[in-house]
Amino acid sequence: MNLRQVLERLIAAAKGSIRQKLKAVLGLLAAALASHYCYILTWRKLRKLPPGPMPVPLLGNLLMLKSDDIAGEFLPLFKKYGPVFSFWFGNKHAVVHSDPAIDFELMVTRVDDFNARPLTELELQIIYSKGRCEGIHSSEGQQWNSVRKVLVQDLLSKKNLETRILPKTTQGARELVRYFRDKSGTVVSPRMLLKITAINASLKLILGITISYDELGVYDLQTNEWTHPKEMSESARLAFFFLKYIDSTFICLAVPNVRDVLPFPLSTITPRPGVFATFDELATERDAVWTKVIADARATRTKGSPRHWVDEILEKPRGLKDEEIIGLLMDTVIATSDTFIAFIEWMLGVVAQMPEEQRKLQAEFDRIAPDRLIDAKDQHDCTYFAAFMKEILRLYPLTPINPPRRAMVNSELGGYDVPNKSWVFQHWGAMHVRQDLWGADAHEFRPERFLNEAKEQGEQAMNTSAPNMPLNFGVFSFGKRSCPGYRLGRVSAFVQGAMLIQLYDWKLTEDSDMSRQTRLITFPKKLMCIPTYRHKIPLDDLLAKPADHAGAWF
Numbered sequence: 001m002n003l004r005q006v007l008e009r010l011i012a013a014a015k016g017s018i019r020q021k022l023k024a025v026l027g028l029l030a031a032a033l034a035s036h037y038c039y040i041l042t043w044r045k046l047r048k049l050p051p052g053p054m055p056v057p058l059l060g061n062l063l064m065l066k067s068d069d070i071a072g073e074f075l076p077l078f079k080k081y082g083p084v085f086s087f088w089f090g091n092k093h094a095v096v097h098s099d100p101a102i103d104f105e106l107m108v109t110r111v112d113d114f115n116a117r118p119l120t121e122l123e124l125q126i127i128y129s130k131g132r133c134e135g136i137h138s139s140e141g142q143q144w145n146s147v148r149k150v151l152v153q154d155l156l157s158k159k160n161l162e163t164r165i166l167p168k169t170t171q172g173a174r175e176l177v178r179y180f181r182d183k184s185g186t187v188v189s190p191r192m193l194l195k196i197t198a199i200n201a202s203l204k205l206i207l208g209i210t211i212s213y214d215e216l217g218v219y220d221l222q223t224n225e226w227t228h229p230k231e232m233s234e235s236a237r238l239a240f241f242f243l244k245y246i247d248s249t250f251i252c253l254a255v256p257n258v259r260d261v262l263p264f265p266l267s268t269i270t271p272r273p274g275v276f277a278t279f280d281e282l283a284t285e286r287d288a289v290w291t292k293v294i295a296d297a298r299a300t301r302t303k304g305s306p307r308h309w310v311d312e313i314l315e316k317p318r319g320l321k322d323e324e325i326i327g328l329l330m331d332t333v334i335a336t337s338d339t340f341i342a343f344i345e346w347m348l349g350v351v352a353q354m355p356e357e358q359r360k361l362q363a364e365f366d367r368i369a370p371d372r373l374i375d376a377k378d379q380h381d382c383t384y385f386a387a388f389m390k391e392i393l394r395l396y397p398l399t400p401i402n403p404p405r406r407a408m409v410n411s412e413l414g415g416y417d418v419p420n421k422s423w424v425f426q427h428w429g430a431m432h433v434r435q436d437l438w439g440a441d442a443h444e445f446r447p448e449r450f451l452n453e454a455k456e457q458g459e460q461a462m463n464t465s466a467p468n469m470p471l472n473f474g475v476f477s478f479g480k481r482s483c484p485g486y487r488l489g490r491v492s493a494f495v496q497g498a499m500l501i502q503l504y505d506w507k508l509t510e511d512s513d514m515s516r517q518t519r520l521i522t523f524p525k526k527l528m529c530i531p532t533y534r535h536k537i538p539l540d541d542l543l544a545k546p547a548d549h550a551g552a553w554f
């Protein structure tokens with residue numbers, strides 16, 4: 001008897017006296033529990049699943065999760081079960097692994113079996129407005145193909161990156177270092193400043209607008225909060241709206257939603273997490289904003305001279321519906337934000353904690369660009385900084401657990417069965433510090449490893465094309481579902497990170513907290529620092545020399 005039949009009997013039984021009804025309900029509930037549990041146990045027995053903790057009825061292994069730091073909670077399970085284990089989120093089976101060979105199968109040799117995300121309520125209804133519009137991240141099949149093609153082949157083509165995008169990214173980096181000059185010697189919290197840099201980068205591309213740091217308002221060091229001005233420009237209003245939207249998205253992503261993992265009908269009678277309601281309001285506003293922007297662009301654009309990405313998409317829509325365009329643009333706004341901010345924060349936090357690293361990096365920048373600002377074209381020559389960036393990504397992975405995939409068919413990984421609809425979690429946080437892969441100093445910060453024994457690993461991991469061997473290191477992922485913005489992410493972090501360290505000495509304040517803040521993208525909990533201008537040439541003279549992008553590595 002399946003669960004639905006049990007419930008129908010339960011409803012039918014609710015016809016006697018209250019006492020009888022209660023007895024019948026409880027009895028049938030117990031029967032439902034028992035039959036569901038038997039079903040799970042038989043299901044497990046019939047398959048060769050990765051080992052893992054024994055699930056309990058309905059909740060699976062959920063009771064083992066004591067905090068919202070799922071990446072941290074999984075670590076002891078690797079010790080107990082090895083590099084791949086099964087974990088039951090309620091009645092959802094998941095495979096969690098920290099194994100390069102399984103990573104290779106998942107992203108390269110069996111990618112078509114796993115080319116989808118879990119169909120969670122958030123993915124289906126929250127991020128993409130009641131399932132109406134799909135961006136790249138959550139779509140699959142033909143729709144995924146079309147939206148991804150527009151981003152990868154049109155908007156982020158190499159030519160666009162070189163000629164249109166890089167000059168804007170570099171300009172943004174220069175504006176931020178100029179802002180810091182006035183703060184030299186004082187305590188700053190880089191988070192909001194980096195948020196503005198990131199949102200400016202995407203708004204400039206997508207809509208041709210930016211806001212200035214002056215529009216941020218007033219910062220209160222005690223509360224670490226900004227009060228934005230009451231009167232603000234249309235661009236600032238839009239920028240702050242998107243920042244609020246991004247925050248809300250990541251809050252929703254971090255909230256456990258048991259509705260996704262309980263069997264029917266418990267999934268439907270359990271309340272939605274409260275934060276989803278706040279998001280719904282923002283999503284309505286988001287759709288109104290984009291509907292107007294797209295309508296305005298349609299009415300005012302000139303064929304053959306796109307002003308920004310919205311015009312470019314309308315010029316060559318590849319059959320995308322408006323809601324898919326909105327999904328694609330929101331994906332870009334979200335993906336360019338937290339990844340970039342967290343990456344730069346870890347870089348600043350680490351140099352501020354390790355003066356020796358700071359000194360080595362500055363010596364390299366002073367040698368390569370003694371009388372000018374570091375440019376994108378210096379990527380090849382700044383070998384120590386390139387190794388430093390990789391070591392940051394190894395020890396402070398931005399996604400310690402990569403956004404999960406979903407099995408679309410009955411498949412296999414590492415010789416184990418992975419049944420259709422299973423979720424798969426790549427635990428890069430664990431893989432990056434395995435001593436059998438990285439050596440006895442796996443937990444130490446040592447960029448030199450990427451100049452020596454891990455050089456090949458590091459170089460392949462900063463790309464997304466299928467590697468020629470299993471890699472111990474994941475950054476942008478590999479193969480057809482890898483990060484489509486990897487070139488942009490890589491070059492923006494290089495230019496911004498290099499300029500900030502080239503020009504300023506960084507110190508941490510005592511109340512900074514460099515432990516991990518758990519979100520989908522992982523940040524330092526609280527980064528407060530004191531930048532001090534260090535360059536022998538005044539900043540205005542450096543800024544007066546134009547940027548040179550020729551030969552930038554994409």
Ligand code: HEM
Pocket residue numbers: 136137138148331332335336339340343398399402403475476477478480481482483484485486488489490493
């Ligand atoms: C340092 C910066 C960045 C890092 C480390 C990063 C990393 C990642 C990772 C690990 C994934 C998951 C891939 C998978 O499922 O295996 C991803 C997906 C994605 N990223 Fe990035 N990313 C960065 C910047 C960007 C930028 C700048 C953009 C946009 C222009 C972008 C757009 C996306 C999109 C749309 C996806 C979903 C791809 C899909 O499902 O097909 N990312 N990124």
